[in-house]
Amino acid sequence: MVGLLRRGKASGFICHKLDRSVRNIYDWSELNRLVDQGAQIHFAHESLDLDSLSGKLSADIQAAIAAHYSRNLRDEVRKGMIGRLKQGYLPFTAPRGYLNCGAGKPKEIDPVVGPLIRKLFELYATGDYGFQQLREEMAKHGLTTSNGKMLALDTLTIILNNTFYYGVITVKRTGESYVGNHTPLITRALFMRCQDILHKRIRRRSMRFDHTFRRRIRCGTCERHLIGETQKGHIYYRCHSFGCKGVSLREETVIEALRQEMCRLAPVTQFSDFLCARLAERKAATTLDLAARRKQLTMQIDAINSRQGALVDMHLDGIIDKETFKAKAQSLVDRAADLRRLLSEAGLATLPMSDPARVIVELKDTLEMLRNCATAREARLYVDRIVSNLSVQGKKPYITYVSPLPFVVEQIKKASGGGERDQTRTFEELCRVLDL
Numbered sequence: 001m002v003g004l005l006r007r008g009k010a011s012g013f014i015c016h017k018l019d020r021s022v023r024n025i026y027d028w029s030e031l032n033r034l035v036d037q038g039a040q041i042h043f044a045h046e047s048l049d050l051d052s053l054s055g056k057l058s059a060d061i062q063a064a065i066a067a068h069y070s071r072n073l074r075d076e077v078r079k080g081m082i083g084r085l086k087q088g089y090l091p092f093t094a095p096r097g098y099l100n101c102g103a104g105k106p107k108e109i110d111p112v113v114g115p116l117i118r119k120l121f122e123l124y125a126t127g128d129y130g131f132q133q134l135r136e137e138m139a140k141h142g143l144t145t146s147n148g149k150m151l152a153l154d155t156l157t158i159i160l161n162n163t164f165y166y167g168v169i170t171v172k173r174t175g176e177s178y179v180g181n182h183t184p185l186i187t188r189a190l191f192m193r194c195q196d197i198l199h200k201r202i203r204r205r206s207m208r209f210d211h212t213f214r215r216r217i218r219c220g221t222c223e224r225h226l227i228g229e230t231q232k233g234h235i236y237y238r239c240h241s242f243g244c245k246g247v248s249l250r251e252e253t254v255i256e257a258l259r260q261e262m263c264r265l266a267p268v269t270q271f272s273d274f275l276c277a278r279l280a281e282r283k284a285a286t287t288l289d290l291a292a293r294r295k296q297l298t299m300q301i302d303a304i305n306s307r308q309g310a311l312v313d314m315h316l317d318g319i320i321d322k323e324t325f326k327a328k329a330q331s332l333v334d335r336a337a338d339l340r341r342l343l344s345e346a347g348l349a350t351l352p353m354s355d356p357a358r359v360i361v362e363l364k365d366t367l368e369m370l371r372n373c374a375t376a377r378e379a380r381l382y383v384d385r386i387v388s389n390l391s392v393q394g395k396k397p398y399i400t401y402v403s404p405l406p407f408v409v410e411q412i413k414k415a416s417g418g419g420e421r422d423q424t425r426t427f428e429e430l431c432r433v434l435d436l
């Protein structure tokens with residue numbers, strides 16, 4: 001509109017009230033310049049004659065009051081926002097992966113998008129994905145824009161830099177951070193790892209040579225890792241040592257061998273179910289312990305809150321300088337975020353699982369994953385989870401599983417043939433031996 005007036009395309013305008021037309025003194029002087037150039041400006045609800053001297057004076061005063069009102073309002077809004085931030089509420093729309101639940105309530109994890117955001121962080125943290133591959137892969141999993149397109153590259157940057165996901169609200173303009181009262185989607189460690197990759201402190205593995213089983217298959221003769229290469233559309237892994245000529249196999253062979261091995265591990269899934277049930281029983285028993293842990297964590301968080309208060313006082317009294325204050329405040333915020341994460345975990349009543357137990361419990365998921373495995377990349381995840389050594393002799397792959405899987409398979413095989421009661425006894429025996 002101002003442009004049209006300046007170019008003389010319009011001779012003036014009518015506005016509802018003065019404070020609807022300008023909100024600050026700069027705009028007001030701009031408007032006056034237009035009046036001086038001959039623009040006809042009228043206010044429907046105020047009888048201001050901008051052509052007369054007294055009319056100008058009274059309009060100036062009203063403009064100053066409007067500017068004051070606007071500044072005051074901004075201040076009030078700011079105060080309100082800081083108040084809500086201090087209570088851990090995010091006074092903006094929920095980031096992708098969270099849901100808005102009303103002004104007085106924490107943001108809740110979106111049951112569909114939330115896990116996808118976590119996946120995005122996990123994939124990026126592997127260092128295997130650039131932004132392009134990452135958004136393609138995430139689109140395959142269903143993380144897209146509202147009209148089904150791949151996420152924009154900028155969106156990835158925004159997500160990967162948002163501390164909200166690990167439980168801390170950072171105000172971009174001031175750099176201040178507050179502990180959120182929402183449940184974090186990821187750990188701070190995962191976030192920081194992604195930051196390291198983003199800022200190239202960790203070199204992303206070059207995709208050009210990134211074959212799926214890179215550094216995962218060893219030569220059975222010389223123990224070195226096989227090196228992947230693409231030939232006629234197939235991926236081959238070869239030993240490049242002198243004297244190991246002919247040690248090579250196709251990627252499909254590796255995946256096929258893994259599939260066949262799946263049958264050998266199948267009996268363990270029953271043991272996996274048994275163990276899950278047993279862990280659930282134990283979980284019920286420790287719910288009481290967790291209540292105590294929650295109380296302890298809450299007390300620690302309270303202590304940090306009061307330390308934050310004391311820190312502000314020290315800063316205001318001039319005992320510590322701004323830099324020290326900022327550093328200390330940041331470390332307190334991080335510590336509080338960690339504690340909050342522990343608290344939310346304690347709320348879920350999850351037990352710390354021993355590593356062997358985790359291997360066995362996860363085995364079922366892992367096998368399921370391989371059964372439906374669409375990509376070689378997923379087969380690699382399977383390898384990373386339960387295979388301790390993958391080697392090749394000539395053209396045949398040999399697979400060794402992580403402990404205690406081989407032992408469990410052997411024991412179950414030995415005891416098989418008995419009835420259901422015998423199986424339960426075997427499982428109980430296994431739990432005792434493995435200290436699960």
Ligand SMILES: [Zn+2]
Binds near residue numbers: 219224240247
């Ligand atoms: Zn070799």
